Amino acid sequence: MAQQFPYTYYACCINASSSASLVQKRSSHTTTADEEDEDRTFDPRSPRANYSLYPLEHLLYCDDCQQIRCPRCYTEEIVAWYCPSCLFDVPNTQVRTEGNRCQRNCYNCPICTSPLQVNPLEHSSHLAPESSNGASYFLGCPYCNWSSLDIGVEFAKHTGITAQLAKLKTARQSQAKKEREERAENTDSNDNNALNERPTRDDLFSNLKSFYKDALSSANPVNPLSFDPTLYNSPPSVTRLMNLYAPPSVKRAKAAKPTPMREAHSTSEGLLPLSPVDEDMSIARMAQAGWDSLSSTAQRSQQQHPTTKFVQDLWPAQTRLLTRRAKRCATCRHILTKPDSKISSTRYRIRILALDKVPRLSIRALSALHTPHPSFPISVSSTAATAPRFEYENLRPGVMVQFLLTLHNPLFEPIRVTLGTPAVTPGKLASRVTVLCPQFEVGANTDVWDEALNSSTTLSSKGKMQPGDGPVQAEAGKVWERGRNWTSVVVEIVPGFPGGAPTGIVPRTAEEEEELDEEDTVVEVPVFVRFEYEYEHPDAAVFEKMREEEGARVKEVPEMGRQTREVAFWTVLGVGRVAGR
């Protein structure tokens, strides 16, 4: 993790395989399942941890499950389709029938993918005197200067480009077919017949489509009475035979499986056989026009027919539609975020961020904060920048460093927090960790002005003393400092020795040095955070209505009045790096 120290990551889906069952057990908000988790220390160095650590800003929160939710434990669903070019909403039904391309006048450059513009083409009188209205239109790329004139496409009017293009395309395809037929007549080779049958791409597609449709719909694809020895090699007949001799129970099981289907055999079924004449033609064309005339893989992937070989045959691509998506908790199907379906609006109708539901942990070296502590947490970062820089990249093994762990409470209720850390961090670099005050309260996220107006009374710094030159005397069991909705506690960390042995006593061998990974010098502290708070339950009727609207299954309405809620999760604090060898 190439991030600047210090950092905090929140763990989600630590044991992804079992998390679903765990959550189901926890229907009555008891913590039995949690306790199982707690017994195991989360190891930030395990290979799996790479997939479960996120910055707080990336996480959502499910109110129902009372858990943070990461991309692995929420599902996405499409709220709206729209065209990024004309910003028009496309109804779902249209997407289903016409595909995920804009059906209006939006096209992208087949060469460089920028949106194309419709430009007028003014035929000067001496160049095209026959032209009746004197003007036509073409699609032009403002970036790479490609234009539809390059492929000989001009439009009579500037609207309805899609219809005009379709007409031009069919005209062109029939033209190509005619040319091919003429060519086949001239060359008296054996594959004359094959060439004459050669359909256009669109025909081929519809042939193949109808072939598959037939194959899917016919439950009994071949007539059992007709005898054709080749048929017994085809999978459907084999299945039929199997069905005849199998016992009834097996039969039923077999029927549930999709039967394998035969593939297309001929042009009428949508198969495009290799045609030597066509291949010769394209080879000759390549030889003549050179490398630059060939389309790139990226360009082909944009085309409707990904086999388009030549730049000259590239067709403007209809703009792909984009989606707006809602996110649902994968466990309880509760909606976590839902954007406004109006494309012009960037607002969310529902958005439950972990940021607003879970305390934010931030850690800094205490020695970096020799300046008087500010009362506003926002200004902490600005003063920290001016304070003498603490070298997080250069921790000394075996020398205790004091860190200040600050928790900010985003909730409107005060929270009681319990922190748990392993005494020795997992991994090769076994660092010793002591949280001087693992249990404390953090104030509610009340109005900022409340604090400003009576700052002298709310601020209390219990364990704080005047910092001297040496390590600060922080009292165990006492909070270092506390503000409106934040509390700081001191964490003492003794970084371990890379390689396990103190350098002075046992000199490390070259092999041991080799074994040491870059990652093995990073001091990362797993911290288990559990917090609880009391909250006034919303009105039962409102609660019920809310659930019905969101389509979630209705659970029992919780009791009214004040309730205690408990949330727990693992975090990882990246404290620094032990100095190099």
Added chain:
Amino acid sequence: MATPQPTASLRPTPPKRASTVKPILPPPPSTIHPTAVIASHAVLSGTHPITIGAHCIIHPYARIVSAEGPVELQEGVVVWEHGIIEGRGEGVRIGRGVIVESGARIEGEVGEGSLVGQGSIIGVGSVVGKHCKLAPRTILEPQTRIPDFTVVYGANNARRVDTTVRDKAETMTAREKGQQRQMDALRKLVPGNTAKWMT
């Protein structure tokens, strides 16, 4: 405010003078057509001759440097803010109707009707043909040759031949017309102080 410019050559750029102050050094020997518009914040410096053709527009903070060689701007060249044209060796010639966009730096020859995109760099001794287009931030190494009607674009300096403009005279005239309209507007907007550089 000078935008940081990666230099195409290893030679350090001459220290930038505060352009509002009248240059201490005598202005370069320049031939400026009376119809050219040179903004008062533009800088012409150097010792070799500078020729500026008819209807050229030099925007504020553009620099034309002839310290190491003469510079010739033909008719209707537009140099936008912070565009730099540096004379080298035998001289640098910018063809008729070339547009040098903001922050571009040219130390080579550019042919008629070409467009040099924002922040592009044309290295020493390069020759860009006629009616070319360099997309923004294109960097041409020294001694690069770009044939006529080439579009250089994309992250890998992909090239393609602009067949539209090459084969269709109408598109060329349409483009020139549009450019003409833009120049007419600019001539009104850019406060000219051409007399300052007349010698």
